[in-house]
Amino acid sequence: MKEELIEILELIKNKKFTEVRGKIINFNSVHIAELIENLELAEAILVFRMLPKDLAVDVFNYLNNDFQEKIISSINDKEIKYMIEQLYFDDMIDLLEEMPANIVKKILKHSNVEQRKLINQFLNYPEYSAGSLMTIEYVDLKKNMTIKEALEHIKEYGVNKQTIYTCYVIDEKRKLEGIVSLRKLILSDYNLKVEEIMKKDIAYVNTYQDQEEVAAVFKKYDLIAVPVVDKERRLTGIITVDDIVDVIDQENTEDFQKMAAMAPSEEKYLDTGVWTLAKNRLMWLVILMISATFTGNIIKRFEDVLQSVVILTAFIPMLMDTGGNAGSQSATLVIRSIALGEIKGKDVFKVIWKELRVSVIVGFSLAFLNYLRIRLVEKVPYNVSLAVCITLFFTVVLAKIVGAILPMIAKKLKLDPAIMASPLITTVVDATSLIIYFSVARVLLNI
Amino acid sequence: MKEELIEILELIKNKKFTEVRGKIINFNSVHIAELIENLELAEAILVFRMLPKDLAVDVFNYLNNDFQEKIISSINDKEIKYMIEQLYFDDMIDLLEEMPANIVKKILKHSNVEQRKLINQFLNYPEYSAGSLMTIEYVDLKKNMTIKEALEHIKEYGVNKQTIYTCYVIDEKRKLEGIVSLRKLILSDYNLKVEEIMKKDIAYVNTYQDQEEVAAVFKKYDLIAVPVVDKERRLTGIITVDDIVDVIDQENTEDFQKMAAMAPSEEKYLDTGVWTLAKNRLMWLVILMISATFTGNIIKRFEDVLQSVVILTAFIPMLMDTGGNAGSQSATLVIRSIALGEIKGKDVFKVIWKELRVSVIVGFSLAFLNYLRIRLVEKVPYNVSLAVCITLFFTVVLAKIVGAILPMIAKKLKLDPAIMASPLITTVVDATSLIIYFSVARVLLNI
Structure with missing residues (x-):
């Protein structure tokens, strides 16, 4: 925390509230929220109440859910009514989605019929859709x-609009005709018509589009806000870039979690309960554990090979690990490139051709290095060394091709490519590489 | 591509250039850039040259490096001079960093002494620092x-400024005193002084701060631009949110790559050469391959155990894979939480305590399920089954604890936590789980 905030914390502890009030209003809302979260509830509410109303609403937005809930439970009806009127619509929807039922009831009691209808409409947009992200506080102009x-x-x-930097030009049926930036308005001749300076070829999204696609539109066009339209191209709301920054983080977290074989969860790690964490992890571990028994069965089938040359067993972990790592490298690159829109379905042959060449280079280098090492350092007989290194080469090539193709197949099947990551690929590659290993060993060692 | 663009493509193919010119100027710069990238070079330059100058500069920014290079090589000195004057400073720096030496020379020839000095200063900021991201086109006001x-x-x-939505209030020594948004300016009484409405408690970053920290500031304060200051708090530039969206993607890609044991690279997958891809992957594969031989050595040391009960070998892959997966789940969650600032160094005991409880639940469930499966389906003797399941339980617990602690240690040592991911953890856990396995088996099977 900043020094000045610690100073205020001291003042609060010493109950010098008049001084606190004088100083606190000069702070950034983010810092005031930080300060409040560091207080006991009674003090927190006291400080919250001494804020000028506008500032209070802003600070409220930056508090964590826990404190939001406590504050709503503690303030009076008039204060709640004011909050509802002043909160941006998307922030209010977020709030309603996060709060327990009794708090939701308390909030809705103070909204009018019109508002409640709108709230219901918004709560009904699918989670992660453009509709669930948008706000209705925008400036519309006529051409x-x-x-x-x-x-x-x-x-x-403009006072209560979330952004005034992009204004939306609509016709009498609310159809979106164009946009004009405040920048353009300010910098143009004031006698021109809006029509003459507005942009007509603009980016927009649909109410039911997924948030990942919305984020892609922001990135492509470098936007600070995007209009959301319904099927008839009527303007229904806007989404601002600060919400999109959160979406990008969320989508990335989801990918990280899926790639590590977990059910995705939006909750923060430290806030998530032990049982939920266990549940999110267990399903995939069970699936992968059972799949790994196939690999075990292969070992059983080739028991004779292992029994006649026991040292072969010692190289199984190295072969399995290297295969898994090589495959997960390719899978990760491909999954990430798909997520960023750099690779499309039609690129599948380009990707395979690239991975084939890379894997031959990598596979050969590893096999060669390993051969030298086990021959010279570990003094392993040359035929065993050869069996290990031939297997190593083919395992790497196979792993990289499988690692690259599986995510692309997933994409084709409209599944999330992220599930075709390291854990699944390891399992697939393990089994195949052992079959190669034992088959090669049989030939080279005459078993 | 959009229908209208395909139409224009047709017109170009048929050499109806007057029609093209009339239509193209109504398009979004992003779409014109898309169109140009789909043309042969000669046509591309023809189309680029028919754009009004302002639009041309904007379109230029959205072209890929390859086309940017071709266009600069083909346009004349006067056109280059205009481009340099009109490009935003940060875009120009990016361009200079990407272009080959002869093009850089061609560009610099047209800049004056003053500009060249500034360019040199900017090119000297460390890669990925706030300084390397910032631009100098901002509006400054006096209080x-x-x-x-x-x-x-x-x-x-304001015409040539990258943003006019946030204006920066500086004193005569260029020290940053506050900011005021265009929104506030527009919505306030025009007779007030800037001083009366400006915010003084503001977020800013330092020239040498890492881009990851800059992104964190954007997220914390929901900004559309942040001021960059030097050690004396003098304003040196600003960074806008569209660049930060790219930074967030870049940082995530880097984490994905590190977590899959690759040297990070910014280049797009399809644009990266085969040798570079191989090089990026090889180093870690070699390190991990050599580490995996420790696991092999453990197997060698316990050869007697494996020889007396051969079936034990069949469970090695399952134990190794499950350990690796369990560990990588925890590591991924912790790495991601650190990256998002949700977990700090001081939370290490909270994290261990959480992982301990989760791993006991998960480990017990897996061991129990597995015991049932191998006893009932595979008819494995009960003492072997017991050895496998006891090992499974301890492997999961160990993997999860190690997976959670290693990234936190990395953070403490100022290393990137992302390298402590799946591959490294798998290697560590493999070895330990085999030691547990063979030790337990020795006791239970009286070997």
């Missing part, structure tokens, strides 16, 4: 306004 | 200006 009129309109109606 | 004066100032000087 026959002059820029002077447009600026006056913004000055009059 | 004793009235809002009316400030708006006039913006109207006069």
Whole structure:
């Protein structure tokens, strides 16, 4: 925490509240929220209540869910009513989704019929859709306004809008006709019409589009806000870039979790219960454990080979690990490239051809190095060394090709490529590499 | 591509260039860039040259490096000079960093002494630092200006600024005193002074701060631009949110690559050469391959156990895989939580305690399921089954604890926690789980 905040913390502890009030209003909302989260509940509410109303709403948004809940439970009806009126619509929806039922009830009691209808509509958008992210506080303009009129309109109606930096030009049926940035408005001749300076070839998203696609649109066009339209291209809301930054993190976390064979979860690690964590991890571990028994069965089938040359067993971990690692490298690169839109379905042969060449280089290098090492350092007989290294080469090639293809197949089947990552590939590659190993050993060692 | 673009493509193929010109200027720069990238070089340059100058510069920014290089090689000196004057400073620096030496020379020839000095300064900021991301095109205000004066100032000087939505208030020594948003300016009484409405408790970053930290500041404060200051808190530049979105993707890609045991690379997969890909992957594979021989040595040391009960070998893959997967789950969660700032160094005991409980639940469930399966389905003798399942339980517990602790130790040592992921943890856990396995088997099977 910043020094100045620690100073305020001291003042609060010493109950010098008038001084606190004088100082605190000069702080950033983020810092005030940080301060409040470090207080006991009674003090927290006291400090929250001494904030000017506008600032209070802003600070509220930066508090964690736990404190939001406590504050709503503690403030009076008039204060709640004010909060509801002032909160941006998307923040309110987020709040309603996070709060327990009794708090939701308390909040909804203070909304009017109109609002409640709208809230219901928003709560019904699918999770992770553009609709669930958007807000309704935007500035709309008409194309026959002059820029002077447009600026006056913004000055009059802009106060409660989430952004005024991009304004949306709509016709009488609310159909989106174009956008104009505040920048363009400010920098143009005030006598021009909005129509003359608005952009018509614009990026927009659909209410039911997935948030991952929305994020891709933001990245492609370098936007600070995107309009959301319904099937008739009527403007229904906007999404701002700060929410998209969160979406990008969320989507990445999901990929990380899936790639490590876990059910994805949005909750923060330290806030997640032990049972939930265990549940999220268990399903995939069971599936993979059972699949790994296939590998065990292969070993059983080739028991005779192992019994006649016991030292072969010692190389199984190295072969399995290297195969798994080589495969997971390719899988990770391909999964990530698909997620960033750099690889499309049609690139499958390009990818295979690339991985084939890479894997031959990598496989040969590893096999060669390993041969030298086990011959010279471990003094392993040359035919065993050869069996190990031939297997190593083919395992690496196989692992890299499988690692690259599986995510692309998943994509084709409309599954998430991220599940075709390290754990699954390890299991597939393990079994095949052991079959290669024992078959090669049989030939080379005359078993 | 959009239908309208395909139409234009047709017109170009048929050499109807006057029609092309009339239509193309209504398109979004992103779409024009897409169109140009789909053309032969000669046509591409023809189309690029028919764009109005302002649009041309904007389109240029959205072209890939390959096309940027080709276009600069083909346009004349006057056109290059115009481009240099119009490009935002951060885009120009990016360009200079990407282009080959002869192109850089061609560009620098057209810059004046002042510019060249500044360019050199910027090229010297460490890669991935705030300095390397920032731009110098921002609007600065003085605190004793009235809002009316400030708006006039913006109207006069704002055209070439990268953003006018946040303006920076500096004193005569360029020290940053506060910020004021265009929103606040537009919505306030025009007779007030800038000083009266500016925010003083603001977020800023230092020139030498890492881009990951800059991204964290954006997320914490929901910014669309952040000021960059030097050691004396003098304003040296600003960073805008569109660049930060790219940084977030970049940092995530880096983590994905490190976690899959690869040297990180920024290049797109399909654009990366086969030798580079091989090189990036080889080092870690060699390290892990050699580490895996420790596991092999353990097997050698316990050869007698394996020889007396051959079936024990068949469970090695399952034990190794499950240990690896369990460990990589924990490691991934912890690495990700550290990256998102949700877990700090001081949380290490909380994390261990959590993982201990989760791993006991998960380990017990897996061991129990596995015992049932191998006793009932595979008819494995009960003492062997017991040895396998006891090992399984301890392997899972160990893997999860190790998986959670190693990234936190890395963080403490100022290494990137992402390298302590699946591959490394698998290797560590493999060896230990085999020691447990053989030791337990010795006792239970009286070997």
